Amino acid sequence: MVIDDSSAMRMILRRTMTAMGFEVVDAVNGLDALEKLANLDYVPDVALVDWNMPEMDGLTFVQTVREDPRFRTLTLLMVTTESEQSQIVRALAAGAHEYLIKPFTADAVADKLELLGLTTAGSMT
Amino acid sequence: MTIANPEFAFVADLVRREAAIVLEPGKEYLVDARLAPLARAAGVPGVNEFVRLAREGGNATHRWSIVEALTTNETSWFRDAAVFEGFRTELLPRLRAQRTPAQPLRIWSAAASTGQEAYSLAMLLSDELPAGWRFEIVGTDISKEVLDRARSGQYSQLEMNRGLPARHLVRFFERHGTGWRIDERLKANVRFREINLAGPLTGLPRFDVVFMRNVLIYFDLPTKQSILHRVRQLMAPDGFLVLGTAETTRGIDEEFEQTRYGGLSAYRPTADDAAIPLRRRA
Numbered sequence: 001m002v003i004d005d006s007s008a009m010r011m012i013l014r015r016t017m018t019a020m021g022f023e024v025v026d027a028v029n030g031l032d033a034l035e036k037l038a039n040l041d042y043v044p045d046v047a048l049v050d051w052n053m054p055e056m057d058g059l060t061f062v063q064t065v066r067e068d069p070r071f072r073t074l075t076l077l078m079v080t081t082e083s084e085q086s087q088i089v090r091a092l093a094a095g096a097h098e099y100l101i102k103p104f105t106a107d108a109v110a111d112k113l114e115l116l117g118l119t120t121a122g123s124m125t
Numbered sequence: 126m127t128i129a130n131p132e133f134a135f136v137a138d139l140v141r142r143e144a145a146i147v148l149e150p151g152k153e154y155l156v157d158a159r160l161a162p163l164a165r166a167a168g169v170p171g172v173n174e175f176v177r178l179a180r181e182g183g184n185a186t187h188r189w190s191i192v193e194a195l196t197t198n199e200t201s202w203f204r205d206a207a208v209f210e211g212f213r214t215e216l217l218p219r220l221r222a223q224r225t226p227a228q229p230l231r232i233w234s235a236a237a238s239t240g241q242e243a244y245s246l247a248m249l250l251s252d253e254l255p256a257g258w259r260f261e262i263v264g265t266d267i268s269k270e271v272l273d274r275a276r277s278g279q280y281s282q283l284e285m286n287r288g289l290p291a292r293h294l295v296r297f298f299e300r301h302g303t304g305w306r307i308d309e310r311l312k313a314n315v316r317f318r319e320i321n322l323a324g325p326l327t328g329l330p331r332f333d334v335v336f337m338r339n340v341l342i343y344f345d346l347p348t349k350q351s352i353l354h355r356v357r358q359l360m361a362p363d364g365f366l367v368l369g370t371a372e373t374t375r376g377i378d379e380e381f382e383q384t385r386y387g388g389l390s391a392y393r394p395t396a397d398d399a400a401i402p403l404r405r406r407a
Contacts, residue, residue, distance in 0.1 A: 008185045015186075083282065085295050092291060099291035101282055103143050105193045108286035111201055115290060 002026040003033045003061065004050040004079070009102075013048055013079070016106045020119060022046075030056030034064060043073050046118055048109075049096070051080035051087075059094055066095030075116050079104070128153050128160075132176040136160075136191060139179075143192045143283070159194040163187075200241045201287035205338075208367065209249060211389025212334070216365050217253055220333055223363055229259035231330055233359070235322065235337040237264030239284075240275030242336060243315050244307055248293050251311060263329065265320035272317045278307035323348050326355050333361050339369035346377065353378035357394050366392040 002013040005028050014024045025044065027033035030053060037043075047065070049058040056064075058078060065071045078096045088099050098112050113119045128136070136156050137148040148156065157172055164175035167187070179187035203209045220230060230250070234243040243264035250260045266272050281304045285294060298305040320326065322340065335356055341349050353374055360366065366381065367389070368374070374381040374392050381392040 012186060012189055083300075085298075085300065088291050088295050092295075096291075099294075100286055103189075103192070103283065104286045105283060107193075107201070108283070108288075111286070111288035114206055115203075115288060 001033060001037070001044045001047040003028075003030065003047060003053070003058065005029055005053040006050070009050070009079075013109070016109050017048070019106070020110060020113070029053040030058060030061030030064070033061055037065075037071065037074075043071055046075040046077055046113070046116070048077050048079045048100075051078060051082045051091075059091060062091065062094045062096050075118060077112055077116065079109075128156050128172050128176070132173050132180075135176055135180050136195070139188060140192055140195050148195070156195065160191065163190050163194060200238050200284075202241050202289040202293075203245045203249075204242065204288060205370065207388035208338070208370075209245065211387050211391075212246075212367070213249055213253060215386030215389060216334060216391060217250075220365075221254075221258075224333070226255075226257040226259070229261045230254075230334075231332045232260065232262045233329070233332040233335045233337075234262060234264040235320075235335060235356070236340045237266045237275055237317060238268075238271050239280075240264055240278070240315070240317065241284075241287075242338075243275065243317070244278070244297075244311070246336070247311050247315050248297055250314075251297075260314055261330075262315045263332075264315060264317045265322075265329075266317070267319070267321045269319050272319055275317045278312050280305050280307075322352050326359060329359055331361055331364075332359055333364045335360060335364065335366045337366065337368060339372070341368065341372050341377075349377045353381070357381070360394055362394060364393070366394075368392065 002010050002017065002024055003026070004010050004013065010026045014026060017024050022045070025036060025040070027036050033047065034056070049061055051058040058080065062076050062078070065074060065076065076096045078091045078099045079102065081102045083101045091099055098116055100108060100112050110119065133153055133156060140148055160172045160175055164172050167175055167178060169175050169178060175187070176191070178184060179191055224230070232246055234246065237243050243262045247260070247262055254260060264272070264275055279301055285298070285305050294305070297308045297311050299308065318328070323344065337356065341352065344352065356366065357378070357380060366374070373383065375383070380395055382395050383390055383392050
């Protein structure tokens, strides 16, 4: 799931994730994402979550999802321009599993997904 | 076909702004090679047309793809997760069982480039070693330019994004302008030296582990044999050599034996000649 209020960023992330074999559902803010999650008949593997969005920001979304046992298998990757250490600490404390700062490359997304055990990009010897 | 000056200037400015990577004049060939597939995919006749499309069409996706295409060779942190996991769970416990805290663990990052492998090892050891244990990491490379960057311990945001876990970023780095700078206490365990692996390997200590990944592939067989022979002389008799996933000592130097440790293959010296000069040095 890609959650970002920027249509350009949603498109970039959709393209990146699709190229790695993921099917992508997108949402324009945290509230929209919660509604879509509730209506899906499966839990996505990962949500790529922007921080600053209208209606419900990414941090609130992360906190809300972490408190809901239905979504305990959902891996949360913050993807945001917020780059201060204190903000990274806040996001991790709220329940984000990893944190990626914009701008990023497709390789950086792949590295984070590998780190989270969602891909096998780093092949075993 | 070579990219025209105005288009090259646009690309250089874009990549400098977005990725803090400097493309000096003379790198037009690189831009041509990296952007030609993008131009084909976009259905335009050439690289110049593609750059103009990105510049004048206001197309954020095209601009982004230019940055990506010119930054994909960056070294990443903890590159090949299985290798670092194997080092953490298999090699390190064996080394600790065979040694005492009196001597620092010495690790060689033999193709250090801009330092990500050496510093990744330093972060891992800081996490894993109990209090009282020390370690020393030596990063070597043939290029003074990349070693200067490694010594600075400063990295752009895009470099930081390549595989560095967020908890390590928080613990071991601090903001430095638009980029990041590694913690001085961690850096104190890591030093860098300019070394040509094909030349004399002088002034290096005895190593417990040698990381020499994706290096041998660039040399011919006699040079590979010479490098492995001299690396073996610098290894502790019970030390480990870690090569790239597509590399092996087999058929090059039979004085190494390969052992699999989970997802990691490592090589250990079998011949006594690894130990003899070490005793003399001790």
